[in-house]
Amino acid sequence: MSDTRAPQATDLVYDVLTSGGSPGTAAHEALVLLRTIRPDAPVLLAPYVHLAP
Numbered sequence: 001m002s003d004t005r006a007p008q009a010t011d012l013v014y015d016v017l018t019s020g021g022s023p024g025t026a027a028h029e030a031l032v033l034l035r036t037i038r039p040d041a042p043v044l045l046a047p048y049v050h051l052a053p
Contacts, residue, residue, distance in 0.1 A: 001047045005034055009048065024050055 009030040016026035027050035034044045 002044055005044050
């Protein structure tokens, strides 16, 4: 997990959740952000898993 990217992803997740978004949407938007910032580093996406109905 990246010490630089994890806080960015976490901030985005909480922003989406506090705005009424679903956990799935929050996780998706965080992964899109990370993929946009570093498309060459899929290892940044690996720590994030959303398991829910």
